[in-house]
Amino acid sequence: MKQVPQKDAPLKLNEAGTWIREDVSYEVNEPDAYALEEALRQKEKHSGEVVVITAGPARAQQVLREALAKGADRAIHLEDNAFVGLDAANTARAFAAAIKEEKFDLIFTGLQSDDYGYAQTGVVLAELLAWPHATIIMQIEKTDSGIKVKRELEAGYFQFVDMPLPAVLTIQSGINKLRYATLIGIKQAKNKPMRKVPLGEVQSAIGANMQKIERLYVPQKTKKTEHIEGSPVEIAKKMVDKLRNEVRVL
């Protein structure tokens, strides 16, 4: 799971113009919330254990706390500021190194993050672990030989895929309905195990980033935008005027 800036948070660039300033509100990356929910549902159906993992500075722990409150059994936090700047390949390498003693059957990730939007980390992780993967998943069923998943394709098409375990799946938003944490869940979360992984523990697995953000900036507008201002009624009247005389749909 990943912590990302809140959707409507105003973003400010740092002085170097290479990243945003840290003083924004954060929330859980939305597709990751669906990935967690799916893991909890699979556990409720088939029993087992749900482990949540994130990489990021101390603030990212909030994502894990929320996940534990919703029903995850334990958490792993790769805790360091440096994790924010890793490319997808290095993030996946760090995760692979941190979980090498684990024996997971399934790893879920959200299909992409709302900040970088690489849509790569889950698939890279699968390749590093030499596991099969499937992306943009809308349904998961256990079968005798492994699992059957429903992949979302473009333009309203879907496909079922049978695959063995262990596997990595990237989860599409909307696969399920998200639950809220209960008060008792929040209380119990405080006593659930949280393993902290410092950078040093996974450093040897990480190499130099293979891609670099040279410059981050507010995109240049390609379209001329006309602002319509005034009181709500004035705006409504002006808009109708545009719809009639310029857009010509009235």
Add this chain to the structure above:
Amino acid sequence: MSDTILVIVEQREGKLNRVSWETLTAAQGLAAETGWSLDAAVAGSGVASLANEIAGKKVARVYAIESPKLEPYTADAFAAGLKQVIASKSPKLVLMPHTYQVRDFVPKLATAMGRAVISDCVGYKRDGGKLLFTRQMFQGKLAADVSFTGDPPWFVTFQNGAFRGDQVEAGSTAARVETVNVEIADAVIRSKPQDVFKEAKQAVDLTQAEIIVSVGRGIKEQKNIELAKQLAEALGGELAASRPICDSGWLPMDRQIGSSGQTVAPKLYLALGISGAIQHIVGMKGARTIIAINKDSEAPIFEIADYAVVGNLFDIVPPLIEEVKKAKAGG
């Protein structure tokens, strides 16, 4: 290593995906900019005719990458097959469209070769000796120019709609087509895909609508959908939504606009409380006129809007419905 650009186009059931042409347009531009030569490739089983189709465009060579194992598509087979071709041809740059299929296999392919992908790019530029690829970040609120810091081959995917497919240059003579048979062992393919299908027959075909009123998260609650519906009815348009609204079940999935829903190009697209995430924008940026109402003045939707109203949609939409009704009644 030869300085070559390799474009891998996408085909499904013997037809080229039209975003393939967009990537080819981008590649031709990059070839002109860098002076590198340009090759194209298409992978599958029995793709000779597709290779010939591409050979009519301005490219040096076209590879028809053939194996019966490439049909139906699996990430395992595609990564294995393409890895062989890329390793032997050693292109400097490998370009693909950022489709769901490419997203499924390209991170695996690049990782297997120890390389990186700059994904979902919308442009490129040269800065001194450096090649930079522009991609949207933070759901389109910011843009980043990204460079490769590792060794080639460099993998880049381009966003649907970032380049004009109809601007792809034809070649003066047909390019040479070379068949490359790749060996993919049975054990490589671990998943068994079933046939592709369409869920239910779509009840509404939004692609034919001239006016679309579309709602996003800013609508806040399911009961507020009614307000947007009234506006759509007053305008004689269709009601649509961004993905989160359909995910919440507030409107059926067949009213979803965006990469996972329908792609529309109406005369008027009125976006209510839609922030304008990339996945939504790719589905509606072709609209002739876009009007956006959003309380967040920094919402990316305003980047592509013709008319912008920064304000609370719950204040503005009710009088707007009244004014539209008046205008209609007045003829």
